[in-house]
Amino acid sequence: MNSGMNSTEGPLPLAIILARWASGLTTDTIPKRVREFAASQFASQIAAARATLTLPIGQKIIRAFGNPLQNDPKNSAYVLAALTMAIDYDDTMYAGHVSHSTVTVPLAYAQTLDIDGHTLLAAIISANECAARITAASTLGPFRGQTAAYTHLAGSVAARMYLEQAQPTEWVSAWGIAFSAPPWVLDHPFFSSESKALTASTQIRSGLDACDAALAGMVGAADVFEHPNGFLSKYAEIPLPHSITNGLGNLWHTETFSIKIYPGCAYIDSAIDCAIAIYRRETERGHIIEPDTIDEVIVEASAFTTGMDAKSSPYIDGSLTPISAIGFSVGYNVAVALTRGSLNISDLSPGHIREDSIWRLADKVHVKHDISLTLNALQATAPIGEALRHAGNAANTWLLEIAANKINSDRGVDGGGATEGGAGGGVGEGGYGNAEGGASVGWDKNKDAYSSKDGIRGEDRGVGGNESRGEDRNGTWGEPSISFQDATKSIGARVIVRFSDGRIEQEYRKSAIGAIGPETRSTHRELAMHKLTSSGISDKDATTVLDVESLSSKDLNKLLTKLLSSPV
Secondary structure (H helix, E strand, O other): OOOOOOOOOOOOOHHHHHHHHHHOOOOOOOOHHHHHHHHHHHHHHHHHHHHHHOOHHHHHHHHHHOOOOOOOHHHHHHHHHHHHHOOOOOOEEOOEOOHHHHOHHHHHHOOOOOOOHHHHHHHHHHHHHHHHHHHHHOOOOOOOHHHOOOHHHHHHHHHHHHHOOOOHHHHHHHHHHHOOOOOOOOHHHHHHOOHHHHHHHHHHHHHHHHHHHHHOOOOOOOOOOOOOOOHHHHHOOOOOHHHHOOOOOOOOHHHHOEOOOOOOOHHHHHHHHHHHHHHHHHHHOOOOOOHHHEEEEEEEEOHHHHHHHHHHHHHOOHHHOOHHHHOOOHHHHHHHHHHHOOOOHHHHOHHHHOOHHHHHHHOOEEEEEOHHHHHHHHHOOEOOHHHHHHHOOHHHHHHHHHHOOOOOOOOOOOOOOOOOOOOOEEEEOOEEEEOOOOEEEEEEOOOOEEEEEEOOOOEEEOOOOOOOOOOOOOOOOOOOOOOOOOOOEOOOEEEEEEEOOOOEEEEEEOOOOOOOOHHHHHHHHHHHHHHHHHOOOOHHHHHHHHOHHHOOHHHHHHHHHHHHOOOO
């Protein structure tokens, strides 16, 4: 099979099925709840871009590549994606950090193609669904999170082709061309330098170039995703090709949207929530938290958090820490939240990063693995729970190989996850282990299930979000979802502060504020509104952004010009 688009033999290539569906989406065919998520996503990305403009890294991007809005939409998309990527103020869904392409490309082309608000929103959703599905198909592999930069090849093509009203065959060729040379992100420059800011931008430019080629008649491989020598064969240890077309029209990945209210990796957010809660409680009691008033801070977290912190720790060097690594540092971010009661964009400014007092406290923060939090996280929809359900029994071996560090000695969950069990954890013959508390989880061959025993609390926990005492749960991951209306993301944390006067304060969060779940489903608009106003946008303009679907092309262009073409 070459292009596959003219073949009448065998099943249709996945890209053709996806393109036919995505190209036909309209706001009339998309549920209102999904459109509302996309509006909050649009608002959040505008806020993220504006926030970065206030920092030196944002000004460097502008000097290098120009203003966010330009006559050339390719350059505009490039700049916008760099701004939203630079300080990890981006959002997530199952699966991937798709917004850098799925939002910024429609935004960049809004003026050139004279589109109105409901068309822009439909393009965002169409691109979300394509990018998230293709990323989900490869999520049990070496890259997740921002390092899965190929998601932007998918998102940029889908967004552009939707707005161009291209034929499905042109979508397919563009994907085939773009995915002929997908990126392989290297950890060292990602953490150690400012090049991370361009991780999405370079792929967006490649995707948009592929669109130009396809629109000019060039043909790409239609089976680029599922072919034995295609994308998934190289970028997934457990390929899930059916995820690309499964549940079209029922599984809306857009409604797995999690919004970030803090700059930085989402795996730290619940710990920040805990630290802020402790700060507020201490303030109400008249206590002032300073580095010298604290002996130790313990952050108990899942393997997602401990592994990410272990991955970034070699790049943490006090006031000399590169901004790319700051967002992954549990110590720095928890120290800021404990002493200031917040974590804001200004905390990433050079002056604040140089504060010795914050680093003195950061040195007292110790991250420890809690197996129950890992199991909760694995059972949730995002970041990988849904993929585990699709993988079935194959997921068990994959997880154990990661736990035993057999796949790659320097890779873990989400480009920095469960490596050697995470900080404070160990790896035994049977699986994950927590050296601090005697907690362990292993594969029980007799029960064909995972089982765990926590030595601290004296209770058994099975694989699942709910704790069970004195029993082992069935180890299967359950059936794949038929709807994402109840999607969850449960990256929890427990923060324990040991004060110098002997007092101990602690706080627990099962998931972070803004992580998809029941509360976020009802409050995402308010969270996006706060994020917009925190970036200096008036309440009136913020409301207009969130009501983007009702805007004419003229009003949309006027709004974008006001918010993104002038200095913040």
